[in-house]
Amino acid sequence: MAQHDDGVATPDGVTAPDANDTAAGSAIAKVEAREVSPGLGVTRPDTLVNPGFPPHRARLTDTDPRKEKRAERQVSILFFLSIIGSVLAVAAYIAFPIEPGNMTSVRMNTLMLGLGITLGLLGIGIGAVHWAKALMSDVEIVESRHGTRGSDATRAKALEVFALGNKESGFGRRSLIRNSLIGALVLTPIPAVVLFRDLAPAEDPVPLLKHTMWEKGTRLTRDPSGTPIRASDITIGSAFHVIPDGLNDSEHKLEEKAKAAVLVMRLDPADLVERPERAEWSYDGIVAYSKICTHVGCPVALYEQQTHHLLCPCHQSQFDVANHAEVIFGPAKRALPQLPIAVDSEGYLIAQSDFLEPVGPSFWEREL
Amino acid sequence: MAKSTSSTQKRRSGRRSPLASIALIVVGLLSTGGAYALFTTAATAETTVAHEQLTEEGSKLFAANCATCHGLDLAGTEAGPSLIGVGEASVEFQVATGRMPMAQSGPQAEEKPVQFTEEQIEALYTYVGAQAPGPGIPDEEYLAADGDAALGAELFRINCAMCHNVAGAGGALTEGKFAPSLTGVSAQHIYEAMVTGPQNMPVFNDENISPEDKANIITYLTYLDENPSPGGLSLGNLGPVSEGLFIWIFGLGAIVAITVWLTAKSN
Numbered sequence: 001m002a003q004h005d006d007g008v009a010t011p012d013g014v015t016a017p018d019a020n021d022t023a024a025g026s027a028i029a030k031v032e033a034r035e036v037s038p039g040l041g042v043t044r045p046d047t048l049v050n051p052g053f054p055p056h057r058a059r060l061t062d063t064d065p066r067k068e069k070r071a072e073r074q075v076s077i078l079f080f081l082s083i084i085g086s087v088l089a090v091a092a093y094i095a096f097p098i099e100p101g102n103m104t105s106v107r108m109n110t111l112m113l114g115l116g117i118t119l120g121l122l123g124i125g126i127g128a129v130h131w132a133k134a135l136m137s138d139v140e141i142v143e144s145r146h147g148t149r150g151s152d153a154t155r156a157k158a159l160e161v162f163a164l165g166n167k168e169s170g171f172g173r174r175s176l177i178r179n180s181l182i183g184a185l186v187l188t189p190i191p192a193v194v195l196f197r198d199l200a201p202a203e204d205p206v207p208l209l210k211h212t213m214w215e216k217g218t219r220l221t222r223d224p225s226g227t228p229i230r231a232s233d234i235t236i237g238s239a240f241h242v243i244p245d246g247l248n249d250s251e252h253k254l255e256e257k258a259k260a261a262v263l264v265m266r267l268d269p270a271d272l273v274e275r276p277e278r279a280e281w282s283y284d285g286i287v288a289y290s291k292i293c294t295h296v297g298c299p300v301a302l303y304e305q306q307t308h309h310l311l312c313p314c315h316q317s318q319f320d321v322a323n324h325a326e327v328i329f330g331p332a333k334r335a336l337p338q339l340p341i342a343v344d345s346e347g348y349l350i351a352q353s354d355f356l357e358p359v360g361p362s363f364w365e366r367e368l
Numbered sequence: 369m370a371k372s373t374s375s376t377q378k379r380r381s382g383r384r385s386p387l388a389s390i391a392l393i394v395v396g397l398l399s400t401g402g403a404y405a406l407f408t409t410a411a412t413a414e415t416t417v418a419h420e421q422l423t424e425e426g427s428k429l430f431a432a433n434c435a436t437c438h439g440l441d442l443a444g445t446e447a448g449p450s451l452i453g454v455g456e457a458s459v460e461f462q463v464a465t466g467r468m469p470m471a472q473s474g475p476q477a478e479e480k481p482v483q484f485t486e487e488q489i490e491a492l493y494t495y496v497g498a499q500a501p502g503p504g505i506p507d508e509e510y511l512a513a514d515g516d517a518a519l520g521a522e523l524f525r526i527n528c529a530m531c532h533n534v535a536g537a538g539g540a541l542t543e544g545k546f547a548p549s550l551t552g553v554s555a556q557h558i559y560e561a562m563v564t565g566p567q568n569m570p571v572f573n574d575e576n577i578s579p580e581d582k583a584n585i586i587t588y589l590t591y592l593d594e595n596p597s598p599g600g601l602s603l604g605n606l607g608p609v610s611e612g613l614f615i616w617i618f619g620l621g622a623i624v625a626i627t628v629w630l631t632a633k634s635n
Contacts, residue, residue: 235575237570238572241526302539307568
């Protein structure tokens with residue numbers, strides 16, 4: 001704190017504006033120092049001159065005692081409001097209890113409690129700022145930065161302390177202790193490294209990303225009931241949200257569902273444009289596509305039965321269901337993977353196989 | 369011995385002959401059956417007459433208001449789709465919500481003030497329903513909103529929420545189309561929309577969502593209508609869009625205002 005020798009405070013803020021020949025405050029002495037700036041190789045005669053402070057302007061609360069009184073009252077009123085707010089918060093918590101099963105009571109409880117606490121905190125905050133702005137001294141002062149180097153005496157003393165410590169502990173002399181301590185310290189983080197390493201996927205994630213629950217013969221079932229679907233159940237214009245048979249009993253239900261969710265739609269076969277190699281993948285106008293967007297994996301299910309557009313709600317990618325779910329708009333780069341389907345002997349829809357390409361967004365190891 | 373004689377005597381002296389009960393049953397059956405036949409023929413005759421009247425009135429209304437686009441034979445024209453087999457539910461939904469007749473062609477028919485009286489709407493859907501079979505007017509038992517709201521909510525989230533928003537606030541679709549808000553829509557119209565798939569909405573037939581599950585979904589939507597949001601101001605339930613806009617304008621606005629006040633010199 002003794003380092004403030006460079007700091008120059010305006011004497012009292014009233015005499016400075018009167019000195020008309022030095023337009024601004026008392027920083028005029030610094031201007032001369034600027035001419036031999038240590039930071040510049042070339043001394044510039046047209047260097048920017050420190051304009052110093054603007055003339056200090058007295059506040060109304062400085063000049064008018066009535067205004068000062070008024071500001072004082074305002075600050076205390078704000079603090080009193082804070083007191084009232086804090087008390088109100090407790091009162092509201094008791095007066096508006098949360099009744100089980102009544103959502104309106106939850107709303108009233110949180111609203112009233114929040115209003116009370118807000119008043120309690122804002123009253124203090126606004127009052128304190130108002131106090132500082134209107135009543136505390138607002139005279140401009142300069143506090144210069146100072147060097148961080150200690151005095152020579154302090155530095156010598158510090159060295160002495162270190163040397164003494166070394167001498168007394170024998171840190172430099174007893175090398176066995178020192179080296180074994182360093183060894184111990186180096187090894188302490190090792191258990192953490194081993195532990196955190198196990199947070200990585202235990203198995204290679206690529207096969208998990210490439211395969212879903214669908215297999216040859218897996219029945220298509222309704223989400224969430226898991227009841228199988230007959231081809232005859234799906235009328236033209238229908239959209240069924242589908243999960244593989246057995247998903248509800250699987251160990252990692254949500255992980256599997258996130259990959260295997262499928263949307264089944266039936267179009268008029270006349271509307272369906274199918275590539276010859278995929279002609280066997282649909283059944284009488286019934287098509288099944290992965291519900292996981294190829295952009296970043298949102299569920300795509302906004303199906304329009306007349307235009308056959310499928311919209312992803314996250315980033316507005318659009319897929320044309322009539323044309324192998326090719327992208328017709330938006331940031332998705334690949335068509336939605338199609339699930340090849342067939343009908344079993346009992347009339348239920350089954351998968352011919354798993355998806356023939358990984359579902360969902362791209363990942364590093366994806367070949368397609 | 370004496371006892372048995374007295375009992376046989378009693379039976380003989382009884383007024384009822386063994387054939388009496390059979391005769392009684394025959395008479396009873398004949399009378400109830402006859403009465404039933406009489407009443408039902410009278411009733412069906414009455415309903416048939418009423419039905420024919422309605423159909424005839426509906427046919428006139430259809431010719432005057434709908435045939436320009438849908439064709440006099442309901443087979444559709446370039447301006448409008450065929451109505452063969454759409455069913456009574458479809459016509460009731462489209463006309464009683466004001467979507468039909470359309471005011472102008474556009475991305476989709478929008479809700480507007482209803483153009484017909486209830487009797488006229490009944491005549492119209494009876495006429496269209498009489499031409500070819502299709503989904504009928506839903507049973508009252510599924511519209512009472514007394515099902516399982518939690519199950520309905522799960523089904524709603526899986527089947528409906530992607531377009532209509534999880535709170536039924538509606539949402540945008542492609543090329544100017546949109547899924548309308550479901551707030552305040554009558555149970556009958558929700559049921560009819562599910563079963564018929566109006567415009568671009570997919571069909572959710574009874575094999576996909578059973579009538580009981582449709583009733584559960586209606587229960588959930590009614591619950592949403594009748595219970596205020598526990599979070600307070602719902603901002604239209606539109607999620608991040610309206611909430612983000614609100615906090616960017618009013619939340620950040622308040623922070624900017626406080627910053628300006630903090631740094632401004634007092635007068």
